[in-house]
Amino acid sequence: MKPSLCHVAKQTQFILERRMKCKLKRIFTLLIVFIWLLVLLSYFQAPKVQKNTILASSTLDETSYISKTKLSESEDPYHRHKFNQQISDELDSDRPIPDTRPPQCLEESYDKRVSSTSIIITFHNEARSALLRTIKSVLDRTPPRLLMEIILVDDFSANEKDGALLKDLPKIVLMRNDKREGLIRSRLKGVSVAKSSILTFLDSHCEVNVGWIEPLLAKVEQDPLAIASPVIDIIKTDTLEYKASSNYLKGGFDWNMHFIWEPLLEKEMKEQKADSTHPISTPVIAGGVFAVQKQWFNQLGQYDSLLEIWGAENFEISFKTWMCGGSLKIIPCSRVGHIFRKSHPYEFPLGNGHTYLMNVRRVAEVWMDRYKRIFYRARGGNMNEPLPRIKERRLIRERLKCRPFDWYLMEVYPELRVPNVDELAYGEIKQIYKGQSYCLSESKTSKVLAVKCIPKDKKMQWVMSVTGMIQNEKDKCLYASKKRKRISLKDCDNSDFNQVKLFF
Numbered sequence: 001m002k003p004s005l006c007h008v009a010k011q012t013q014f015i016l017e018r019r020m021k022c023k024l025k026r027i028f029t030l031l032i033v034f035i036w037l038l039v040l041l042s043y044f045q046a047p048k049v050q051k052n053t054i055l056a057s058s059t060l061d062e063t064s065y066i067s068k069t070k071l072s073e074s075e076d077p078y079h080r081h082k083f084n085q086q087i088s089d090e091l092d093s094d095r096p097i098p099d100t101r102p103p104q105c106l107e108e109s110y111d112k113r114v115s116s117t118s119i120i121i122t123f124h125n126e127a128r129s130a131l132l133r134t135i136k137s138v139l140d141r142t143p144p145r146l147l148m149e150i151i152l153v154d155d156f157s158a159n160e161k162d163g164a165l166l167k168d169l170p171k172i173v174l175m176r177n178d179k180r181e182g183l184i185r186s187r188l189k190g191v192s193v194a195k196s197s198i199l200t201f202l203d204s205h206c207e208v209n210v211g212w213i214e215p216l217l218a219k220v221e222q223d224p225l226a227i228a229s230p231v232i233d234i235i236k237t238d239t240l241e242y243k244a245s246s247n248y249l250k251g252g253f254d255w256n257m258h259f260i261w262e263p264l265l266e267k268e269m270k271e272q273k274a275d276s277t278h279p280i281s282t283p284v285i286a287g288g289v290f291a292v293q294k295q296w297f298n299q300l301g302q303y304d305s306l307l308e309i310w311g312a313e314n315f316e317i318s319f320k321t322w323m324c325g326g327s328l329k330i331i332p333c334s335r336v337g338h339i340f341r342k343s344h345p346y347e348f349p350l351g352n353g354h355t356y357l358m359n360v361r362r363v364a365e366v367w368m369d370r371y372k373r374i375f376y377r378a379r380g381g382n383m384n385e386p387l388p389r390i391k392e393r394r395l396i397r398e399r400l401k402c403r404p405f406d407w408y409l410m411e412v413y414p415e416l417r418v419p420n421v422d423e424l425a426y427g428e429i430k431q432i433y434k435g436q437s438y439c440l441s442e443s444k445t446s447k448v449l450a451v452k453c454i455p456k457d458k459k460m461q462w463v464m465s466v467t468g469m470i471q472n473e474k475d476k477c478l479y480a481s482k483k484r485k486r487i488s489l490k491d492c493d494n495s496d497f498n499q500v501k502l503f504f
């Protein structure tokens with residue numbers, strides 16, 4: 001055996017430098033052992049960095065939960081849910097998403113004593129992967145002390161296990177309807193068992209972002225008559241990519257009573273640019289996600305429980321909140337992603353159009369005063385079908401001494417163009433040529449052209465007055481120039497012979 005360097009050094013009393021080298025080697029070895037011990041100790045002692053402590057108790061086998069409803073190889077990935085289920089199923093249930101809050105929000109701090117909330121999620125035949133991601137994002141990104149419970153209301157989904165298997169997740173309270181009730185009655189069912197004083201409604205194909213709940217709860221605590229909605233970010237239908245929405249939008253509607261996003265007015269825009277954390281007043285909320293004090297929600301008569309399946313409940317809650325003394329705010333520091341689908345993936349038992357019409361009529365008859373006629377005229381259809389138990393909804397308005405719809409239009413939504421109630425008709429002027437719809441539209445140079453129709457394009461909306469004149473929203477009228485044999489726009493003048501008129 002070859003003697004080691006140290007051994008040789010000891011035996012032969014080698015020169016000083018060699019001894020020193022030996023000592024150094026020992027010290028070095030000891031140091032390495034010591035560092036290792038430190039690393040091991042710190043590993044066992046340090047609190048485990050977990051995404052969220054409440055999630056630790058989950059026993060759900062996610063892979064098997066999702067794979068049970070996997071697409072077959074030949075199946076169109078949009079077929080069942082109207083968004084790309086293939087990609088949704090492949091995504092992690094706790095995937096990271098970009099923090100889309102304006103940077104100023106990160107400096108905000110919220111009162112630690114703020115109350116907890118009951119989150120109500122209703123669903124009907126939702127894609128399992130999307131539903132799971134909604135819930136996991138809530139568990140992941142909501143401080144446990146602010147989350148009382150997640151009330152999951154299964155609105156009679158075809159497969160009972162869609163909801164039942166999720167009971168293994170923490171904080172879930174599961175309810176199931178024994179027949180299809182629709183979004184509105186399902187939400188009300190959730191409200192009836194909610195333990196917290198603040199209700200938060202959440203759609204079933206969302207991902208909540210970091211810090212989403214704190215500013216919503218802080219807002220409704222500080223102002224109990226406010227309803228607080230996050231900025232709804234976009235989860236793309238095709239790729240499920242999470243994208244920030246504009247910070248400069250609010251909710252509105254057209255006279256067909258369809259929800260639209262409205263750009264902020266110039267003065268609101270300035271306010272927002274000066275302080276991007278500032279809550280935005282919105283005439284209407286989109287309705288999928290919002291927080292409200294339970295007491296205020298009850299006082300407002302909750303939702304009209306005879307609204308069916310889906311639609312117009314956001315108008316009801318929006319109109320009455322404003323008109324009865326409250327307010328609606330979009331909170332830019334709260335962000336929730338939502339999959340905007342291409343169409344409704346489920347059936348309306350009484351037909352989509354009929355259900356929506358009846359729902360809007362219930363809201364219009366109670367809250368919109370004479371302005372309901374503008375909707376009736378724009379929409380068409382049977383307006384005489386009786387609306388059961390509408391009187392009791394009107395009583396809420398009386399009881400709370402709410403303001404008229406006039407006031408709402410003037411003070412809350414001044415930018416909405418309100419057609420004269422005397423107008424005969426409002427809408428597009430359309431002609432079908434070779435199977436393609438062409439609409440009369442104003443060009444940039446004030447010419448009038450027939451171009452391919454774009455739904456809801458304001459340049460294609462015309463008003464027919466009682467005198468038969470056709471005018472646009474800038475009060476310019478169609479004018480026939482004989483010389484140039486074309487139609488153009490000019491200031492309206494009822495006595496002008498060249499003004500284009502329609503007569504019945």
Ligand SMILES: [Mn+2]
Binds near residue numbers: 204338339
């Ligand atoms: Mn939705």
